[in-house]
Amino acid sequence: MQDRDFYQRILGIESPWYVESVELKLADGEIHVHLAHQKLPSWPCPECGVDSKLHDHQPERRWRHLDTCQYQTILHAEPPRSECNEHGVRVVKLPWAEPLGRFTALFEALAIEWLKAASQKAVAEQLRLSWDEIHGILERAVKRGLERRKAEPISHLGVDEKAFRKGHKYLTLVNDLTGTRVLYVAEDRKQSSLDGFWPTLTKEQITGIEAVAMDMWDPYLNSVREHVPDADNKIVFDKFHVAQHLSQGVDQVRRKENKTLRAAGDDRLAGTRYDWLRNPTAMEPKDRREFAELRKSGLKTARAWALKETAMALYGYTYERPARKHFRWWYNWAVRSRLQPMIEVAGMMKRRFENIITYLRHRITNAGSESINAKIQWVKYTARGFRNKQNFIHAIYFHCGGLDLAPRSH
Numbered sequence: 517m518q519d520r521d522f523y524q525r526i527l528g529i530e531s532p533w534y535v536e537s538v539e540l541k542l543a544d545g546e547i548h549v550h551l552a553h554q555k556l557p558s559w560p561c562p563e564c565g566v567d568s569k570l571h572d573h574q575p576e577r578r579w580r581h582l583d584t585c586q587y588q589t590i591l592h593a594e595p596p597r598s599e600c601n602e603h604g605v606r607v608v609k610l611p612w613a614e615p616l617g618r619f620t621a622l623f624e625a626l627a628i629e630w631l632k633a634a635s636q637k638a639v640a641e642q643l644r645l646s647w648d649e650i651h652g653i654l655e656r657a658v659k660r661g662l663e664r665r666k667a668e669p670i671s672h673l674g675v676d677e678k679a680f681r682k683g684h685k686y687l688t689l690v691n692d693l694t695g696t697r698v699l700y701v702a703e704d705r706k707q708s709s710l711d712g713f714w715p716t717l718t719k720e721q722i723t724g725i726e727a728v729a730m731d732m733w734d735p736y737l738n739s740v741r742e743h744v745p746d747a748d749n750k751i752v753f754d755k756f757h758v759a760q761h762l763s764q765g766v767d768q769v770r771r772k773e774n775k776t777l778r779a780a781g782d783d784r785l786a787g788t789r790y791d792w793l794r795n796p797t798a799m800e801p802k803d804r805r806e807f808a809e810l811r812k813s814g815l816k817t818a819r820a821w822a823l824k825e826t827a828m829a830l831y832g833y834t835y836e837r838p839a840r841k842h843f844r845w846w847y848n849w850a851v852r853s854r855l856q857p858m859i860e861v862a863g864m865m866k867r868r869f870e871n872i873i874t875y876l877r878h879r880i881t882n883a884g885s886e887s888i889n890a891k892i893q894w895v896k897y898t899a900r901g902f903r904n905k906q907n908f909i910h911a912i913y914f915h916c917g918g919l920d921l922a923p924r925s926h
């Protein structure tokens with residue numbers, strides 16, 4: 517029969533397997549391809565490959581394959597089970613699918629390629645798959661990819677938290693800052709969230725870690741200290757996180773001062789919130805001149821702003837000694853400023869200073885994860901309609917994990 521040859525060829529079915537019959541169900545828009553195999557007394561054990569005697573056959577199973585001319589194409593076969601002396605009775609490896617798969621390897625590979633480029637919803641519709649099926653394909657792809665990962669050295673890590681939906685749901689992410697990929701995702705932002713990461717590394721990988729960028733967040737700090745040798749010399753509090761604390765201090769000073777000024781009919785600070793956060797060199801010349809006036813005004817907000825800018829000058833130093841000197845001088849200025857929010861930030865920076873100054877040694881920030889963050893936004897978007905946390909976690913691995921995802925047929 518011609519159609520048997522045709523399917524044999526397009527499926528790439530090889531001896532001992534062959535296409536026994538092809539059944540066209542026009543009304544259902546389906547093609548059913550029945551596979552059979554030559555009689556063999558022995559089959560390779562799927563575990564060790566040793567020729568083992570045929571035990572029996574599983575009942576008929578079905579696999580969804582790529583459509584042929586818009587017809588859903590379904591393979592049927594009864595998989596043989598071999599009996600290995602060492603591994604016992606096992607289903608043999610099938611050339612068209614992974615063990616337990618309900619789709620052929622080619623079909624899954626196609627779905628995976630599409631998922632890389634389109635939303636889960638669109639792929640589900642196009643391939644006529646249920647949400648569970650599409651999520652199953654994604655989940656298996658991630659599992660496959662994680663198992664294939666090699667224990668290569670990872671010198672610079674970034675630990676980041678990510679809000680999952682609005683409210684207080686968080687994920688913990690560990691990024692490979694040099695390879696810009698996500699290594700690990702866990703629910704929440706507790707110490708236990710990060711603790712789960714370390715067992716995924718080998719001893720060599722852990723000792724090979726040179727530096728870890730993170731927020732000033734004690735649960736993360738504790739986890740790194742417990743798992744990474746010489747952690748205190750390797751933890752770098754993220755520069756942008758430090759800047760954020762300083763900016764919040766400036767904003768608190770501004771809000772309070774604005775209230776006092778406005779009560780006295782002075783609205784110089786009204787609507788200036790974002791000016792104090794921006795870099796003046798990025799402003800229009802007119803705005804820049806106005807902002808310069810404000811800064812020279814002797815307002816408390818202007819002093820707070822100067823404190824912030826001066827603190828951040830720390831990051832311009834090459835050597836630690838002058839940087840430490842700069843910080844001591846700055847700290848004394850800050851604590852005498854009589855600006856309560858800035859005094860508090862200064863205190864916090866002093867307590868955390870040994871892991872702020874490590875920046876000069878390692879020069880890492882979580883900004884290296886920015887491209888990952890942009891991708892995660894996209895993942896959020898393409899996973900819409902599938903918003904449970906597990907699906908979101910799998911989608912992050914899928915799109916940002918740098919994983920080898922596609923199944924291989926045998």
Ligand SMILES: [Zn+2]
Nearest residue numbers: 561564600603
């Ligand atoms: Zn075996």
